[in-house]
Amino acid sequence: MDFNDTPEEAAFRNEARTWLEANGELRDPDENAMGVLSERYGENYIEQAKAWQKKKADARWACITWPEEYGGRGGNAMQSVIWGQEEARIKTPAPIFSIGLGMAGPTVLAHGTEQQKTQWIPKLVSGEEIWCQLFSEPAAGSDLAGLRTTAVRDGDDWVVNGQKIWTTFAHIADWGVLVLRTDPNVPKHAGLSYFVIDMHAPGIEVRPIVQINRATGFNEVFFNDLRVPDANRLDAVGNGWAVAITTLMNERASIGGGGGQGNLFADLMQLSHELEIDGRPAIEDSAVRQQIADFYVRRKGVEYTGLRSLTALSRGGMPGPEASMAKLVGAKLLQDMGSFGMDIQAQAGAIGVEAALQQGSWQEALLAAPGLRIAGGTDEILRNIIAERVLRLPPETRLDKDVAFRDVPSGPAS
Amino acid sequence: MNFDFSEDQKLLQKTVRDYLEEHSPLAVCRDVLESDKPYAPDLWKGAAELGWLGAVIPEEHGGAGFGHLELCLIAEEVGRALAPIPFSSSVYLASEAVLRAGSETQQQALLPKLASGERIGTLALAEKPGIVSEASVQARFENGALTGTKVPVPDGMAAGLAVVAARTPEGVSLVLADLSADGVKREPVDSFDGARPQATLSFENAPAELLGGAGQGWALAEALLDRAAVLMAFEQLGAAERAFEITKEFTLGRYAFGRPVASFQAIKHRLADIWVAIELARSNAYYGAWALSGDEPELPVAAAGARISATDALELAAVEMVQLHGGVGFTWEYDCHLFYRRAKALGLALGSAREWRDKLVRRLDAQSK
Ligand SMILES: Cc1cc2nc3c(=O)[nH]c(=O)nc-3n(C[C@H](O)[C@H](O)[C@H](O)COP(=O)(O)OP(=O)(O)OC[C@H]3O[C@@H](n4cnc5c(N)ncnc54)[C@H](O)[C@@H]3O)c2cc1C
Numbered sequence: 060m061d062f063n064d065t066p067e068e069a070a071f072r073n074e075a076r077t078w079l080e081a082n083g084e085l086r087d088p089d090e091n092a093m094g095v096l097s098e099r100y101g102e103n104y105i106e107q108a109k110a111w112q113k114k115k116a117d118a119r120w121a122c123i124t125w126p127e128e129y130g131g132r133g134g135n136a137m138q139s140v141i142w143g144q145e146e147a148r149i150k151t152p153a154p155i156f157s158i159g160l161g162m163a164g165p166t167v168l169a170h171g172t173e174q175q176k177t178q179w180i181p182k183l184v185s186g187e188e189i190w191c192q193l194f195s196e197p198a199a200g201s202d203l204a205g206l207r208t209t210a211v212r213d214g215d216d217w218v219v220n221g222q223k224i225w226t227t228f229a230h231i232a233d234w235g236v237l238v239l240r241t242d243p244n245v246p247k248h249a250g251l252s253y254f255v256i257d258m259h260a261p262g263i264e265v266r267p268i269v270q271i272n273r274a275t276g277f278n279e280v281f282f283n284d285l286r287v288p289d290a291n292r293l294d295a296v297g298n299g300w301a302v303a304i305t306t307l308m309n310e311r312a313s314i315g316g317g318g319g320q321g322n323l324f325a326d327l328m329q330l331s332h333e334l335e336i337d338g339r340p341a342i343e344d345s346a347v348r349q350q351i352a353d354f355y356v357r358r359k360g361v362e363y364t365g366l367r368s369l370t371a372l373s374r375g376g377m378p379g380p381e382a383s384m385a386k387l388v389g390a391k392l393l394q395d396m397g398s399f400g401m402d403i404q405a406q407a408g409a410i411g412v413e414a415a416l417q418q419g420s421w422q423e424a425l426l427a428a429p430g431l432r433i434a435g436g437t438d439e440i441l442r443n444i445i446a447e448r449v450l451r452l453p454p455e456t457r458l459d460k461d462v463a464f465r466d467v468p469s470g471p472a473s
Numbered sequence: 474m475n476f477d478f479s480e481d482q483k484l485l486q487k488t489v490r491d492y493l494e495e496h497s498p499l500a501v502c503r504d505v506l507e508s509d510k511p512y513a514p515d516l517w518k519g520a521a522e523l524g525w526l527g528a529v530i531p532e533e534h535g536g537a538g539f540g541h542l543e544l545c546l547i548a549e550e551v552g553r554a555l556a557p558i559p560f561s562s563s564v565y566l567a568s569e570a571v572l573r574a575g576s577e578t579q580q581q582a583l584l585p586k587l588a589s590g591e592r593i594g595t596l597a598l599a600e601k602p603g604i605v606s607e608a609s610v611q612a613r614f615e616n617g618a619l620t621g622t623k624v625p626v627p628d629g630m631a632a633g634l635a636v637v638a639a640r641t642p643e644g645v646s647l648v649l650a651d652l653s654a655d656g657v658k659r660e661p662v663d664s665f666d667g668a669r670p671q672a673t674l675s676f677e678n679a680p681a682e683l684l685g686g687a688g689q690g691w692a693l694a695e696a697l698l699d700r701a702a703v704l705m706a707f708e709q710l711g712a713a714e715r716a717f718e719i720t721k722e723f724t725l726g727r728y729a730f731g732r733p734v735a736s737f738q739a740i741k742h743r744l745a746d747i748w749v750a751i752e753l754a755r756s757n758a759y760y761g762a763w764a765l766s767g768d769e770p771e772l773p774v775a776a777a778g779a780r781i782s783a784t785d786a787l788e789l790a791a792v793e794m795v796q797l798h799g800g801v802g803f804t805w806e807y808d809c810h811l812f813y814r815r816a817k818a819l820g821l822a823l824g825s826a827r828e829w830r831d832k833l834v835r836r837l838d839a840q841s842k
Contacts, residue, residue, distance in 0.1 A: 060475060060476060060477070060478070060542060060759070060762065060763045060766065060767075061475050061763075062474060062475070062476065062763075063474070063475065064474070068474075137474075325841075328837065328838065328841055332838075342834065342838055345831055347834075348830060348831050348833075348834035348835070349827065349830045349831070351834045351837075352777075352781060352829075352830030352831070352833045352834050353781075353830065355778065355833065355834075355837065356753070356757055356778050356781045356782045356785070356833075357753065359756075359757055359760065359778055360752070360753030360754070360756050360757050360782055361753070361756075362756075363476070363756035363757060363759060363760050364752055364753065364755075364756040366474060366476040366756075367476050367477060367755075367756055367759065369474045369476070370474050370475060370476045370477045371477075373474045373475070374477075384749055384752060387749065388749060388753065439742070442741070442742040442745040442746070443738070443741065443742075443745075445745040445748060445749070446741035446742065446744060446745045447741075449745075449748065450721065450741075450744055450745065450748060452721075452725070452735045452736065452741050452744065453725075453732070453733055453735060453736035454736075455736075455738065456732070456736070
């Protein structure tokens with residue numbers, strides 16, 4: 060057992076690090092861990108993010124595993140991980156390409172025609188175009204296949220009507236991937252088709268939604284007779300569910316991570332030194348230590364699970380379902396840590412983000428964590444996935460499987 | 474990145490599992506629980522013959538000369554089988570103590586016998602209820618004579634040799650005591666997990682000899698507990714995984730309301746949570762194994778992390794095992810209580826998770842200064 064790179068991996072890491080240090084700026088270790096999670100981006104964040112992406116693309120560092128013909132590096136999965144680790148040491152701008160690079164791009168690469176790949180992938184790699192994912196609807200979140208936005212064929216186009224919601228980055232996106240109902244007369248999964256849409260086309264209205272942390276990361280998107288060329292369809296009519304699964308698998312892999320608690324653990328150690336309980340530093344209180352220890356083993360458990368899957372990857376295997384586990388554990392951990400960081404400040408914990416200790420990161424964590432526990436598969440859905448796909452327990456009893464979609468029972472319209 | 478066991482190590486683990494499946498079904502555990510036997514002697518003999526007892530003892534002292542990584546995997550299988558043998562006491566504690574602190578003479582005299590299973594060792598620290606600490610050691614050792622009472626001592630009836638913490642003029646020291654000598658009295662005490670029974674050891678001017686430096690005993694004991702914590706974490710992990718598998722199978726086969734109880738979401742989610750706890754424990758244990766095998770400076774933190782995570786996972790798996798079995802889970806006849814008992818007993822051996830959480834954060838804190 061060791062944590063060493065193979066000689067090839069070490070050489071790659073070295074090359075990556077050299078380029079990053081020459082072209083980027085090292086991250087400040089005391090930086091507030093919560094900025095990105097809270098979707099608090101500075102001014103000009105789009106220009107900055109585009110410039111960084113272009114710089115990487117010009118040097119062929121933008122998409123490590125993607126084919127060279129579309130601007131990628133043609134590397135392997137392990138190299139992609141190493142690049143990610145090295146880039147994490149550098150100050151990076153807002154992750155506005157995360158959906159394009161993490162979900163939409165891999166889906167286009169897997170299901171698109173040559174023409175589609177050439178049209179979309181290079182400009183995504185080079186940071187010229189921003190993508191969003193329009194899956195969820197008011198009546199279809201966890202039950203994504205219950206979506207109702209329709210597409211009706213009209214000549215070479217499809218005419219789209221309906222509404223999407225919770226669409227992160229829709230307000231700045233150039234393109235969106237979405238799933239539409241093309242046939243309501245067959246069971247729900249069978250009536251879906253997958254499209255790419257131009258977010259600047261007439262017939263689209265985007266309305267930002269304010270989140271509980273006051274950020275406006277996501278939006279409502281309305282379609283009013285939007286015309287989408289049939290050339291923008293990915294894969295066959297009626298095959299949309301299979302394509303959507305590709306997107307979702309990539310989504311879990313890309314938001315799995317460690318739950319993104321950043322520097323929060325170090326901050327907690329510091330805080331429990333600075334604050335007092337009964338005239339002594341809080342860390343000398345056994346109840347405080349009990350709680351910190353619990354956070355530590357959960358956090359490390361996720362981190363070391365990541366190393367185990369990297370080992371599998373490095374030995375040529377496939378990553379397993381641990382990405383679902385990382386989000387399930389990590390998001391709740393963030394919420395628990397946020398709450399505890401406020402608790403030990405006692406009444407002063409009630410001070411808001413702007414005025415609180417340690418740049419308000421505890422308050423921010425508590426306000427950002429619920430989003431993580433919901434986005435990209437809720438905790439409950441992740442438990443279902445673990446129970447059914449990993450443990451092979453019986454699937455949920457379903458009332459919607461073999462009936463035509465129009466006959467599926469639903470709640471009152473909201 | 475190489476954060477996993479090697480193919481050879483996994484192969485060894487498989488031979489251990491195969492052997493235990495054949496020779497240590499749960500009936501063997503139950504047999505010790507229901508009798509006055511302190512352990513299963515045939516199984517002990519088998520473990521010796523296969524080299525498990527001397528896994529980390531060098532070949533020149535009669536050991537198998539594997540490393541700690543191999544021992545971690547053997548421990549996992551011993552845990553999985555709920556093997557009723559004094560493996561942890563003799564291998565993780567007594568043998569480690571002699572290996573780490575014994576003089577050349579002590580090593581020559583004892584290691585071959587510990588490896589062959591002819592002598593069983595244990596570690597005797599506790600004297601009364603409450604946290605065991607340097608200050609709680611009241612037994613005395615002077616002029617070669619040991620006096621005091623240790624209770625509870627795991628495997629105290631099975632052992633022929635004890636490493637005992639005692640006060641000497643220089644402070645707390647570890648001493649080696651032959652339990653068949655004059656001046657030693659031992660008695661079984663009723664044990665929460667009767668398949669891994671405890672005893673009272675009373676010493677009245679019993680002959681003993683120093684193990685390691687005088688006054689170094691507590692530091693040595695702490696180091697031993699750290700090393701044992703990693704191995705114990707693997708034993709706990711093995712037991713947790715087995716408890717989980719049995720529970721899963723049971724809930725798949727048990728029907729209520731016309732469907733397997735494993736199809737109810739309340740049950741599925743709990744099984745998912747146990748699986749997650751076990752995965753976290755496994756990852757923390759691997760890190761402990763890495764630190765133990767290379768004697769890394771991270772060992773004290775890694776050991777505490779492994780210990781806490783494994784205790785959490787096994788306790789959860791065992792508690793839910795009883796619950797998800799329903800009424801039969803509460804019967805003596807079903808095996809759930811074997812796991813329920815073992816979970817608590819292993820969770821308390823070496824000190825409770827509560828103590829390890831305290832230790833962990835003190836250590837992290839010391840590191841950050
Ligand atoms: C910060 C944020 C960003 C997001 N970004 C995007 C985006 O970019 N694009 C996009 O398409 N979507 C996005 N989403 C939407 C997200 O995917 C959905 O909110 C999520 O899938 C849950 O769907 P829902 O909101 O309809 O809740 P529901 O599905 O209505 O869930 C309500 C509750 O019921 C539970 N539940 C539902 N089904 C089951 C079941 N089978 N078993 C047990 N419990 C169940 C849920 O866990 C939840 O607790 C985002 C959400 C958030 C919070």
